[in-house]
Amino acid sequence: MNLNLKEHEVWFVTGSQHLYGSETLKKVAEHSREIAKALNVAPAIPVQVVFKPVMVSPDAVTDLCQAANNANTCAGLITWCHTFSPSKMWINGLKQLRKPICHLHTQYNRDLPWRTIDMDFMNMNQAAHGDREHGFIMSRMRLSRKVIVGFWHEEATQQKIGAWTRAAAAWADWQGAKFVRFGDNMREVAVTEGDKVAAQMRFGYSVNTHGVGDLVKVVNAVTETDVDALIKEYEATYTVTAALKRGGNRHKSIREAARIEIGLRAFLKGGHFKGFTTTFEDLHGLVQLPGLAPQRLMAENYGFAGEGDWKTAALVRAMKVMASGLKGGTSFMEDYTYHLAPGNKVVLGAHMLEICPSIADGKASLQVHPLGIGGKADPARLVFNTPAGPALNAALMDFGNRFRLLINEVDCITPPADMPKLPVARAVWKCRPNFADACAAWIYAGGAHHTGFSQAVTTEMLEDFGAMAGIEVVVVDADTKLRQFKQELLWNDCAHSLKSGWVS
Ligand code: MN
Numbered sequence: 001m002n003l004n005l006k007e008h009e010v011w012f013v014t015g016s017q018h019l020y021g022s023e024t025l026k027k028v029a030e031h032s033r034e035i036a037k038a039l040n041v042a043p044a045i046p047v048q049v050v051f052k053p054v055m056v057s058p059d060a061v062t063d064l065c066q067a068a069n070n071a072n073t074c075a076g077l078i079t080w081c082h083t084f085s086p087s088k089m090w091i092n093g094l095k096q097l098r099k100p101i102c103h104l105h106t107q108y109n110r111d112l113p114w115r116t117i118d119m120d121f122m123n124m125n126q127a128a129h130g131d132r133e134h135g136f137i138m139s140r141m142r143l144s145r146k147v148i149v150g151f152w153h154e155e156a157t158q159q160k161i162g163a164w165t166r167a168a169a170a171w172a173d174w175q176g177a178k179f180v181r182f183g184d185n186m187r188e189v190a191v192t193e194g195d196k197v198a199a200q201m202r203f204g205y206s207v208n209t210h211g212v213g214d215l216v217k218v219v220n221a222v223t224e225t226d227v228d229a230l231i232k233e234y235e236a237t238y239t240v241t242a243a244l245k246r247g248g249n250r251h252k253s254i255r256e257a258a259r260i261e262i263g264l265r266a267f268l269k270g271g272h273f274k275g276f277t278t279t280f281e282d283l284h285g286l287v288q289l290p291g292l293a294p295q296r297l298m299a300e301n302y303g304f305a306g307e308g309d310w311k312t313a314a315l316v317r318a319m320k321v322m323a324s325g326l327k328g329g330t331s332f333m334e335d336y337t338y339h340l341a342p343g344n345k346v347v348l349g350a351h352m353l354e355i356c357p358s359i360a361d362g363k364a365s366l367q368v369h370p371l372g373i374g375g376k377a378d379p380a381r382l383v384f385n386t387p388a389g390p391a392l393n394a395a396l397m398d399f400g401n402r403f404r405l406l407i408n409e410v411d412c413i414t415p416p417a418d419m420p421k422l423p424v425a426r427a428v429w430k431c432r433p434n435f436a437d438a439c440a441a442w443i444y445a446g447g448a449h450h451t452g453f454s455q456a457v458t459t460e461m462l463e464d465f466g467a468m469a470g471i472e473v474v475v476v477d478a479d480t481k482l483r484q485f486k487q488e489l490l491w492n493d494c495a496h497s498l499k500s501g502w503v504s
Pocket residue numbers: 306307334351450
């Protein structure tokens with residue numbers, strides 16, 4: 001199920017100045033319009049790219065930045081200086097800008113006309129130095145932004161812009177978003193805790209708790225007709241054994257799971273929530289721990305995490321937005337258990353129940369099994385493997401003076417054997433750069449056991465997203481050297497402690 005990223009616009013803004021006269025400025029506008037149009041239809045860019053008039057004065061820049069702040073549809077600005085645009089005229093506007101910014105360092109003309117080049121050509125194609133002036137002021141103002149260098153027609157350039165626009169769409173989606181927790185964090189767990197006020201100030205979303213009784217009331221109001229209809233959908237979509245079908249001895253468990261799913265969806269829709277958490281420690285009045293319901297709701301792009309882990313629930317939602325329309329799924333995940341054979345060390349990722357079927361390799365199997373914890377009736381869940389291919393795990397931790405976003409690039413493998421006795425969905429992966437260094441790096445970085453897992457979201461998107469949020473981003477990938485990584489953590493600690501004193 002795809003979200004519509006075309007609801008988001010990025011504004012294409014070209015810097016110039018009055019100096020050149022109206023004929024040149026007309027040409028600048030024409031060229032900019034052409035570039036904006038090409039980016040708007042580029043398959044790699046999922047949002048709308050909207051041309052804006054060429055900036056030639058301080059007031060115009062200020063008006064533009066204020067308009068961007070006020071436009072709900074505007075997810076960010078792409079700026080470029082075709083000619084020279086003195087940067088002091090950008091200061092007042094950029095000071096007020098509250099939207100993400102991407103500086104595209106490109107040139108309208110790809111090739112130099114070697115035999116005919118004259119001063120007219122030179123004056124029209126000045127990005128090589130115009131964009132340096134533009135870059136200086138953003139560095140001088142300590143503005144977090146993405147710099148993309150490349151010819152605007154090239155696929156590689158458009159891919160980079162596409163990644164940034166996906167991050168910008170996810171960032172826009174977080175602003176004013178609401179996440180609901182049914183119950184608190186799992187008792188005594190540290191990493192799922194965090195400052196919800198700091199998160200709202202930094203990220204723009206709010207997290208509030210509802211007693212599970214509020215949900216139970218909605219679940220209990222679900223009609224048998226609606227339950228019947230949903231069960232038909234289950235039977236059409238998944239492998240379902242006879243025992244779970246109507247007349248089977250475990251059919252009741254499926255009916256309860258369907259009732260919980262319908263109730264949860266109604267609650268989320270009614271409250272305009274974009275994600276939720278549950279906890280097995282607080283299920284009063286619910287017959288089962290919700291398993292099938294979070295799985296299916298994640299597939300509808302709701303953020304979710306277990307045990308009250310609201311930071312991961314919000315992150316999963318953001319990753320769902322970034323991934324929209326791309327091949328490969330995105331899910332809540334937990335590093336669960338290891339295979340430690342020499343030369344073939346792999347991680348088996350899973351959770352008690354709640355893995356999103358968007359990462360299923362083929363048709364999922366609907367099953368009911370006992371659950372050791374929670375003290376409730378046997379819950380329903382979808383069971384499946386995850387296809388081989390590149391993926392990543394991302395975690396968001398609260399370090400008191402900042403949030404840290406940690407990413408590990410991994411490679412999913414086809415499980416080496418069937419696991420007929422394992423009653424949960426799972427993914428099996430190899431870590432980059434290798435098992436020992438990846439796990440050590442993750443642990444040095446205080447990485448959570450809960451993650452957002454994706455076979456669609458890229459490190460580049462998450463780095464862009466982290467830059468928009470102004471938080472720390474650390475990456476464990478094929479190039480990671482543990483010694484250097486430990487130093488990076490130390491330097492980041494110092495930098496983020498100093499950062500509050502920066503003048504911006
Ligand atoms: Mn967990």
